[in-house]
Amino acid sequence: MKLTLKEFFAGFLRTRHIARHFRRLALLESINDTTVSREVPPTLANTLVDAAHRDSGELLSSLGTHTDGLTDFEVDALRAQYGLNEVEHEQPLPWWTHLWHCYKNPFNLLLTLLAVISWLTEDLKAATVIFSMVVLSTLLRFWQESKSNQAADALKAMVSNTATVMRRDEPRIELPIKQLVPGDLIVLSAGDMIPADCRVLSAKDLFVSQAAMTGESMPVEKFARQADRDTRNPLELENILFMGTNVVSGTAVAVILTTGNSTYFGALAQRVGATDRAVTSFQLGVNKVSWLLIRFMFVMAPLVLFINGFTKGDWTEALLFALSIAVGLTPEMLPMIVTSTLAKGAVFLSRKKVIVKRLDAIQNFGAMDVLCTDKTGTLTQDKIFLARNVDVWGEDSDDVLEMAYLNSYYQTGLKNLLDVAVLEHVEIHRELKVGTAFRKVDEIPFDFNRRRMSVVVEGRGQPHQLICKGAVEEVLAVCTRVQHGDVEEALSDELLTRIRQVTAAFNAEGLRVVAVAARSMPEGRDTYSLADEQELTLIGYVAFLDPPKESTAPALKALAEHGVAVKVLTGDNELVTAKICREVGLAQQGLLLGNDVERMSDAELAVAVEKTNVFAKLTPSHKERIVRILKGNGHVVGFMGDGINDAPALRTADIGISVDSAVDIAKEAADIILLEKSLMVLEEGVLEGRRTFANMLKYIKMTASSNFGNVFSVLVASAFIPFLPMLPMHLLVQNLLYDISQIAIPFDNVDKEMLKKPQRWQPADVGRFMLFFGPISSIFDILTFALMWYVFDANTPDHQTLFQSGWFVVGLLTQTLIVHMIRTPKIPFLQSRAAMPLLVMTGIIMAVGIFLPMGPLANYFKLQALPSMYFVFLPMILLAYMALTQAVKGFYIRRFGWQ
Incomplete structure (x- = not known):
C-alpha cells in the first residue's frame, strides 16, 4: 500500500503496541469510514445465511452442541482446532515485527539513507556514527515499549471483558471472551458486547447497536427466527449478531458460529489492519x-x-x-x-491501579480542562441502600416492597444497583415463596427512552400480574389509577400534583425514587409487549440512598484548583442531583434538563454549556451531544461513566474514563480504566x-x-x-x-x-x-x-x-x-x-x-x-x-x- 509523504512522516507517532489489546473500538471507528467496504467475504456470508435459515435444532447439531451447551472436553478440542477468540489485529506482535515498527519511523529511515551515502562516499567513520544513532534510537524505543507491553499484559488480565456462557458441566459461568469457541451458547443482556458472530436462539425485545457494521444509527431489533427467507445479505439478517456490536436492551440466548479472524469483524480487521483511531x-x-x-x-x-x-x-x-x-x-x-x-x-498510573489503554490518553489527561461525569457510581458509591418503601402518600408499605422484589427477581435484562439493593431483602423471598409460589410469564425489558421495565408473573390461582417499575414521571405516564390501602381511585390532576409533592420531598432528601405500578391481565397469554404498559395502577415507591464517595469532594476541589471545570451529566432527576452536588461541594451554576437540551439548537447549546455545570434527566444521546458541543467550543473534554448509557459520550470525549466494574461496552469505549474507587487518582x-x-x-x-x-x-x-x-x-x-x-x-x-x-x-x-x-x-x-x-x-x-x-x-x-x-x-x-x-x-x-x-x-x-x-x-x-x-x-x- 502506498503512503503519502505526510502519512509517511506521521507514521512514527502511532503507538500500536501498548493499545493492541484494546483495538476493537478503534477498528469500529475506522470501519465507520465510508471508504471501507462492508462487503462480507463470500465464504462467511454463506455460513451466516445458512445458519440464519436453519432450524435451531438442526443448527446446534451441525455445530456439535445442544441446548445445554458444550462440555469442557468438547471445548478443549474445539479450541485446539480454532484457536483463541482473538482478532489478529489485537494479538501481540512478534518481537521482530515490533523491532521493525520501532525502526521504521521517518527519521530513522532518513538517517539510514544518509549512512548509506556516507558509506558509498567512503566516509566510513561518518557511516558508523550515523548507524550507531539509528541503532541507539531503535533499541531504546524497542526496550521501552517492550517493558510497557509487559505492564499492559499484566493489567489487562484485571479488566478483560467476559461473557455469560452455558456449559453442560455448569449451568452458567462467566468466561473471558477469548476462551469462547464455535458452538458455545451465550446469554446476553443490556450492556453486553457481542463476543463473536452468533445466531439468536431465543430473544426478548433484543435491540442491538451495530452502527459500525451497517451504518444504521438506531439500534436494530433481533429475533430468534428469520422472517424473510429470501434475504441473502448477512448484514440484513434478523437473527445474526456480529462480534464487536453491543446489546442496547433486552435479553437473548445465542450460539456462536465463528470466532476470531473468521468473524465478519475479523475480516474487516484484516482489511483495515493498518488503520488507527482518528488523529487526536x-x-x-x-x-x-x-x-x-x-x-x-x-x-x-x-x-x-x-x-x-x-x-x-x-x-x-x-x-x-x-x-x-x-x-x-x-x-x-x-x-x-x-x-x-x-x-x-x-x-506511574499503573501503580495507582489505573489502566491506560491508549498512551496518548495520558497527555490528553494533562490537557483536559473540562471533566464531564455521570453521577451514579462515579460521584456516588457503587453501593446503593434501599431507604424507604412507601405507598403513594409516603406511608410505609410492605406491599410495595413485595411488588418491587418480584419485578427485580424475575427480570433478566439490565440488572442495576437498584435491583441489587431490593434483592438484598431476602426475607421477602421467604415470605412470598418466590421460587415456588410464582411463575414468570414474560418480561418487557428496560430501555433508556421509556426508563421503565415490566415483568408479568402468575401466582397460584391468581391472574397474570404485570408489575412495572421505573422513573416516576415515566411510570405515571402509563398510570390511570392510584391505590391507597385497599382503595383504588382514578388518577386526577389534583392527585397527580400531590404525588409529585411527595416524590419531590424524597428527592430533596437526596433519595432516588422509583415508582411501582401494577395491572391484572387476563390469562391465556404468554407474550406481552410495550402496548400492555398502559392503564396501570400506581402502588407506591421504593426510595434509595446513593451516598457520595468519600473521595469525591476532595477530588473535585483538587481538579478545580488545577484548572479543570467539572460538569455533572446524569439521567437522574434534578433534585437528587442538586443534593449530591451540595454534599460533594460542587457549587451549582445553572441547570439544564434533557427536554431543554432537546429543544436547543447546537448554537444555543454551545452558549448554554459554558454557563451550566449540572445537566439532569439526560438520555445517552444528550450526554454525547453535550460532550461534542464542548469539544466544538475548543475544550479538551474528559468523560467519566460506567453504564451502557455512558458509552456514546465515552467514545466522543477526548479522554474516556471508566471503572473496572463498568458494563462491557463502557470499558471498551474508555481510554482509561480505574481499578480502585478513589477519585483522587483523577487529580494524579x-x-x-x-x-x-x-x-x-x-x-x-x-x-x-x-x-x-x-x-x-x-x-x-x-x-x-x-x-x-x-x-x-x-x-x-x-x-x-x-x-x-x-x-x-x-x-x-x-x-x-x-x-x-x-x-x-x-x-x-x-x-x-x-x-x-x-x-x-x-x-x-x-x-x-x-x-x-x-x-x-x-x-x-x-x-x-x-x-x-x-x-x-x-x-x-x-x-x-x-x-x-x-x-x-x-x-x-x-x-x-x-x-x-x-x-x-x-x-x-x-x-x-x-x-x-x-x-x-x-x-x-x-x-x-x-x-x-x-x-x-x-x-x-x-x-x-x-x-x-x-x-x-x-x-x-x-x-x-x-x-
Whole structure:
C-alpha cells in the first residue's frame, strides 16, 4: 500500500503496541469510514445465511452442541482446532515485527539513507556514527515499549471483558471472551458486547447497536427466527449478531458460529489492519512540530551545501557536511522520547491501579480542562441502600416492597444497583415463596427512552400480574389509577400534583425514587409487549440512598484548583442531583434538563454549556451531544461513566474514563480504566499528564532552538572561513553525544507552577521559541570563532583542526546545557534543579566532550588538544551564555508566557 509523504512522516507517532489489546473500538471507528467496504467475504456470508435459515435444532447439531451447551472436553478440542477468540489485529506482535515498527519511523529511515551515502562516499567513520544513532534510537524505543507491553499484559488480565456462557458441566459461568469457541451458547443482556458472530436462539425485545457494521444509527431489533427467507445479505439478517456490536436492551440466548479472524469483524480487521483511531489533538500537535523541523531541515541543508560548495570548491566535502547538518537537524530521538515519557506516565498510573489503554490518553489527561461525569457510581458509591418503601402518600408499605422484589427477581435484562439493593431483602423471598409460589410469564425489558421495565408473573390461582417499575414521571405516564390501602381511585390532576409533592420531598432528601405500578391481565397469554404498559395502577415507591464517595469532594476541589471545570451529566432527576452536588461541594451554576437540551439548537447549546455545570434527566444521546458541543467550543473534554448509557459520550470525549466494574461496552469505549474507587487518582492522572507533556516539550524546544542556532552558526562560518568550521564526523559525534544526554529527560522533575493549568500543543509557540533562543547560541559560537581565529591563531587550513576542536567543545557544552536553561522558567540549578538522572547524564556527556580532543582518541576523531588558556575562556563563555539565555527567558515570559 502506498503512503503519502505526510502519512509517511506521521507514521512514527502511532503507538500500536501498548493499545493492541484494546483495538476493537478503534477498528469500529475506522470501519465507520465510508471508504471501507462492508462487503462480507463470500465464504462467511454463506455460513451466516445458512445458519440464519436453519432450524435451531438442526443448527446446534451441525455445530456439535445442544441446548445445554458444550462440555469442557468438547471445548478443549474445539479450541485446539480454532484457536483463541482473538482478532489478529489485537494479538501481540512478534518481537521482530515490533523491532521493525520501532525502526521504521521517518527519521530513522532518513538517517539510514544518509549512512548509506556516507558509506558509498567512503566516509566510513561518518557511516558508523550515523548507524550507531539509528541503532541507539531503535533499541531504546524497542526496550521501552517492550517493558510497557509487559505492564499492559499484566493489567489487562484485571479488566478483560467476559461473557455469560452455558456449559453442560455448569449451568452458567462467566468466561473471558477469548476462551469462547464455535458452538458455545451465550446469554446476553443490556450492556453486553457481542463476543463473536452468533445466531439468536431465543430473544426478548433484543435491540442491538451495530452502527459500525451497517451504518444504521438506531439500534436494530433481533429475533430468534428469520422472517424473510429470501434475504441473502448477512448484514440484513434478523437473527445474526456480529462480534464487536453491543446489546442496547433486552435479553437473548445465542450460539456462536465463528470466532476470531473468521468473524465478519475479523475480516474487516484484516482489511483495515493498518488503520488507527482518528488523529487526536496530541498526535496532531506532534505532527505539526515534526513537520516544522523537517521543513527547516529541507531548507537549511541545501543552503549549507551550496554555500560551502561555492566558497570552498570541494563539492564532495560540501555534500558530506550538508548531510551531517541534515542529521543534526533530524530529531531522531523524538519517537523514543515521546514513547518513553508516555510509557513512564503509564507505569506511574499503573501503580495507582489505573489502566491506560491508549498512551496518548495520558497527555490528553494533562490537557483536559473540562471533566464531564455521570453521577451514579462515579460521584456516588457503587453501593446503593434501599431507604424507604412507601405507598403513594409516603406511608410505609410492605406491599410495595413485595411488588418491587418480584419485578427485580424475575427480570433478566439490565440488572442495576437498584435491583441489587431490593434483592438484598431476602426475607421477602421467604415470605412470598418466590421460587415456588410464582411463575414468570414474560418480561418487557428496560430501555433508556421509556426508563421503565415490566415483568408479568402468575401466582397460584391468581391472574397474570404485570408489575412495572421505573422513573416516576415515566411510570405515571402509563398510570390511570392510584391505590391507597385497599382503595383504588382514578388518577386526577389534583392527585397527580400531590404525588409529585411527595416524590419531590424524597428527592430533596437526596433519595432516588422509583415508582411501582401494577395491572391484572387476563390469562391465556404468554407474550406481552410495550402496548400492555398502559392503564396501570400506581402502588407506591421504593426510595434509595446513593451516598457520595468519600473521595469525591476532595477530588473535585483538587481538579478545580488545577484548572479543570467539572460538569455533572446524569439521567437522574434534578433534585437528587442538586443534593449530591451540595454534599460533594460542587457549587451549582445553572441547570439544564434533557427536554431543554432537546429543544436547543447546537448554537444555543454551545452558549448554554459554558454557563451550566449540572445537566439532569439526560438520555445517552444528550450526554454525547453535550460532550461534542464542548469539544466544538475548543475544550479538551474528559468523560467519566460506567453504564451502557455512558458509552456514546465515552467514545466522543477526548479522554474516556471508566471503572473496572463498568458494563462491557463502557470499558471498551474508555481510554482509561480505574481499578480502585478513589477519585483522587483523577487529580494524579491530570498532574502526570502535565508532567509528561512538559518533559516532551523540553526535548522539542531544546532540539528546535539548538538546531536553529547551530545551522545559523554554520552559515556564518561557511561564508567567512576558508575551511569547514567542523568536519562532518565532528557534527555527527556531537549529535550522537547530545542525543545520549537526552535519554534521561522523561525522568526529569517538573516545577509545580507548570502543573497548575491545562497544557496543549501549540506549534506556533515552538517556532517562536526557536527564533528567540536559537540565535543566542550562535552569538557565542561566533565569539568562539573569533577566539580561535584571533587569540589562538587557528586561521588557516593548516590550523583548522584546532579551530574545529575549539568549536566542537563549546558547541556540545552549550547544546547540552540548554536543557537546564529551558526546562524551567526559573533560575536553573538555584531555584529549580533537574532530576538526578538528567544531571548525571548531562555531566557525563560534557566530560566526554572535553575528553575527546584532550585524550588518546583525539587523532582518531581528527581533533587536537586545546591550549590551557582555552579553558580560562571556556567557563566565561558558558556563564555568559547562561546569563544571556536567562535574561531573554525573562523577557520572553513577560511577553508570551511560558508553557
